[in-house]
Amino acid sequence: MSDTQMWGAGLRSDGPVKPAWCPGCGNYAIVKAVDRALDEAGLDRRRVVLVSGIGQAAKLPHYVSRPVNFFNGLHGRAVPAATGIKLANHTLEVIITSGDGDMYGEGGNHLLHAIRRNIGLKCFVHNNQIYGLTKGQASPTSDAGTHTKLQAYGVAAQPLNPLALAIAEGASFVARSFTGLPDHLPQTMVAALQQPGFALLDILQPCITFNKLNTFKWYQDRVRPLGDDYDPTDRLRALETALVWGDEIPVGVLYRADRPSYESKLPVLASGPLAAP
Amino acid sequence: MDTNIRIAGEAGQGVQTAGDLLVEAFSAMGLHLLSSQSYMSRVRGGLNWFDVRIGDREVLAPREDVDLLIALHEDALTHLRDTVNPDGLIVYDGEAEGTVALHFDGVAQEVGGQVIMANAVAAGAVFGVLGYDVAELVDYLGSVFAKKGAEVVAANAACARRGAELMAAHAGRLQGPAPGSGPRTSVDGARAVALGACTAGLKLAAAYPMSPSTAVLNAIAGYSEQFGILVEQAEDEIAAINIICGATYAGAPAMLTTSGGGFALMAEGLSLAGMLELPAVILLAMRPGPATGLPTRTGQEDLRFVISAGHGEFPRFVFAPGDVTQAYALTRHALAVAHEYQTPAFILTDQYLVDLHATCAPLEAAPRPIDRGLVAAGADYVRYALTDSGISPRAIPGGDAIVMADSDEHTEDGHVTEDLSVRVQMVDKRLRKEAGMCAAALPPTAYRAEDADTLLVCWGSTYGACREAVDLLRDDGRGTSPRPTVGMLHFGQVWPLNADAVRAAIGRRERVVVIEGNARGQFASVLREIGALTDCETMAKYDGLPFTAREIVRRLSHE
Numbered sequence: 001m002s003d004t005q006m007w008g009a010g011l012r013s014d015g016p017v018k019p020a021w022c023p024g025c026g027n028y029a030i031v032k033a034v035d036r037a038l039d040e041a042g043l044d045r046r047r048v049v050l051v052s053g054i055g056q057a058a059k060l061p062h063y064v065s066r067p068v069n070f071f072n073g074l075h076g077r078a079v080p081a082a083t084g085i086k087l088a089n090h091t092l093e094v095i096i097t098s099g100d101g102d103m104y105g106e107g108g109n110h111l112l113h114a115i116r117r118n119i120g121l122k123c124f125v126h127n128n129q130i131y132g133l134t135k136g137q138a139s140p141t142s143d144a145g146t147h148t149k150l151q152a153y154g155v156a157a158q159p160l161n162p163l164a165l166a167i168a169e170g171a172s173f174v175a176r177s178f179t180g181l182p183d184h185l186p187q188t189m190v191a192a193l194q195q196p197g198f199a200l201l202d203i204l205q206p207c208i209t210f211n212k213l214n215t216f217k218w219y220q221d222r223v224r225p226l227g228d229d230y231d232p233t234d235r236l237r238a239l240e241t242a243l244v245w246g247d248e249i250p251v252g253v254l255y256r257a258d259r260p261s262y263e264s265k266l267p268v269l270a271s272g273p274l275a276a277p
Numbered sequence: 278m279d280t281n282i283r284i285a286g287e288a289g290q291g292v293q294t295a296g297d298l299l300v301e302a303f304s305a306m307g308l309h310l311l312s313s314q315s316y317m318s319r320v321r322g323g324l325n326w327f328d329v330r331i332g333d334r335e336v337l338a339p340r341e342d343v344d345l346l347i348a349l350h351e352d353a354l355t356h357l358r359d360t361v362n363p364d365g366l367i368v369y370d371g372e373a374e375g376t377v378a379l380h381f382d383g384v385a386q387e388v389g390g391q392v393i394m395a396n397a398v399a400a401g402a403v404f405g406v407l408g409y410d411v412a413e414l415v416d417y418l419g420s421v422f423a424k425k426g427a428e429v430v431a432a433n434a435a436c437a438r439r440g441a442e443l444m445a446a447h448a449g450r451l452q453g454p455a456p457g458s459g460p461r462t463s464v465d466g467a468r469a470v471a472l473g474a475c476t477a478g479l480k481l482a483a484a485y486p487m488s489p490s491t492a493v494l495n496a497i498a499g500y501s502e503q504f505g506i507l508v509e510q511a512e513d514e515i516a517a518i519n520i521i522c523g524a525t526y527a528g529a530p531a532m533l534t535t536s537g538g539g540f541a542l543m544a545e546g547l548s549l550a551g552m553l554e555l556p557a558v559i560l561l562a563m564r565p566g567p568a569t570g571l572p573t574r575t576g577q578e579d580l581r582f583v584i585s586a587g588h589g590e591f592p593r594f595v596f597a598p599g600d601v602t603q604a605y606a607l608t609r610h611a612l613a614v615a616h617e618y619q620t621p622a623f624i625l626t627d628q629y630l631v632d633l634h635a636t637c638a639p640l641e642a643a644p645r646p647i648d649r650g651l652v653a654a655g656a657d658y659v660r661y662a663l664t665d666s667g668i669s670p671r672a673i674p675g676g677d678a679i680v681m682a683d684s685d686e687h688t689e690d691g692h693v694t695e696d697l698s699v700r701v702q703m704v705d706k707r708l709r710k711e712a713g714m715c716a717a718a719l720p721p722t723a724y725r726a727e728d729a730d731t732l733l734v735c736w737g738s739t740y741g742a743c744r745e746a747v748d749l750l751r752d753d754g755r756g757t758s759p760r761p762t763v764g765m766l767h768f769g770q771v772w773p774l775n776a777d778a779v780r781a782a783i784g785r786r787e788r789v790v791v792i793e794g795n796a797r798g799q800f801a802s803v804l805r806e807i808g809a810l811t812d813c814e815t816m817a818k819y820d821g822l823p824f825t826a827r828e829i830v831r832r833l834s835h836e
Contacts, residue, residue, distance in 0.1 A: 074519065080523065084527065274507060
């Protein structure tokens, strides 16, 4: 029996599905954290939709421990698909779980406008600073100078700072976590789920196969959880904190603002979901 | 009999407002009418015109020649005076030989106190020339401006009356058709599509604005409160189609509006709708291309693109309404069959039909939602169950069923698979729908075709011009000798087609001419491809303007 046939036989929604991820990939910690966050937030999986684009991270919806609704769409297009789902039925919890290429590269424009709308989507971005599925090209968050087969002279562009971007745009919830923090990650996800509007959670994770620079140890040596004295409602301080990247990388909820969600401002949704009979 | 009135001026001079006034007032009087517009891609200046053709029986298409030209500036006179019939009349905002002078702005300023009321003066002048009672126009102005207060109503009414008075000396030079036999209701193409969608149960519309489709989006927005519809302006076209995909997955009937270049950006999203088996409805209002082409003109150049857009193979419907009544009915039908077969459906129309205004029997405005074909299912639900018809029971998230959808090739329960035998089963399942779709395809509409030796074949908005051409040739015999026996077939559904039914409808004819608004005979090639037609001529038009009946008659006899 060929490998591909075994795969087909192995894929069942009612049992554990064997992931297509490399052993040791940071995605394993993220899928565990998603499972835990859904349970800790007390969500009924029949009322949750996981939305993803394309890439290794985007396969996550297939690998959660118990079945959940999902929409695994096109590369870079998780945000508009999720927007359509949320507008059609705003009583569903719609969570985007996708990668840095998907969200910050191909889908960058959609991210900007989801923040502008402040639509109640929770956006968990697996950020390993590299394109894994296409075998190791630079991502929008790759550090300047990173050498790859394609960027033979090193990455000439400076990396995107998703947190600073989201704070500058006035996102209502901006956070960062790391796959090496087994409690911090699901807790931050739960905090994101409790925010009514758009929530961006950037998750640092290693790509053990292609990113030899930003390794698990590299992140572990640098991440510093924000202290109890940190005030996430101070936007200027949040922006300052978001600009810190190097020997120290702050993690936690960097910014939080009380803004009504997009869907709460649409009169047509007041009488119930559009998808209702 | 019928009369063609053309109001022409710069963009921003109120050409459209004056035209709209005439359309509404004439239609309330029971005249049959059809209006069409020619405008440039600019906000101010240029040369735009608005035609209102009125008749004492059904008016189906625009006319190229003009009986009454209202020229609001010099360019309008220079460029359009040759379109006026020898026994026609020109009313010009200035002094020129062979024209009647009327200083629209000056009269508006003097009588109404505002230059903006020049369009009421122009409409009044038209009533005066045609010998209609200006009270009918004044009544209509009263209802339009009621919200703006009695003063505005009175000033506009005075302008209209003065316009008519100043033309009193020329009254009767042109005989207006007798009012009274028309249906007294009228609609534009954009509103007909929008009302069809809204009554069918549309819940969400998304779009990135693009001429000429924006008129439909605006019309849906106009109905949104009445029907409880969300209209979302997407950040780009790619977002628009993915929003529609997400919304239909979640269960809301959804459609988008776009035009050629916008749709070009959506090809991947269309393919997603095909893979996920989503009832995505796409209104595509064509304009000439390629690229930006002629943004405010008309054409039928996107047929082959729409039929084959999207990577991979999946079924889709394409409907092409011929008039406002069909625009309403086929939009309802598109939503219904998209849901029945769980696959994308297009309403392929064009600038001409979207912008025209025509009298018709009142369109039913009460909601009559289509069947979304949803099932209640339990924990054992699988979204992509293999069935004989290819149609799987459709549940939506939020109930007991877990609904899993993946753009990768997937198993029945929606998980990614690289099992190549499952792949083949899934392709077969999706394509199996085509048998049902073809069997249920709407047949072409025949007009005076039974005994016709020459058969005109058309699709979409060329319907009116073709039908009128048939009447001209049969009843007037204009331009040809001996008089040919002409009939026509119009296709409101252009994909998929039932080849046997089409072949039977075409039958054996001496001459078959496929008439369409593109250079390559796209529909003719589709008919040949499915084996419904072997030998035919094509009549192509791609100058950005709609066909007229006389043009068809002329070209039939000379080509």
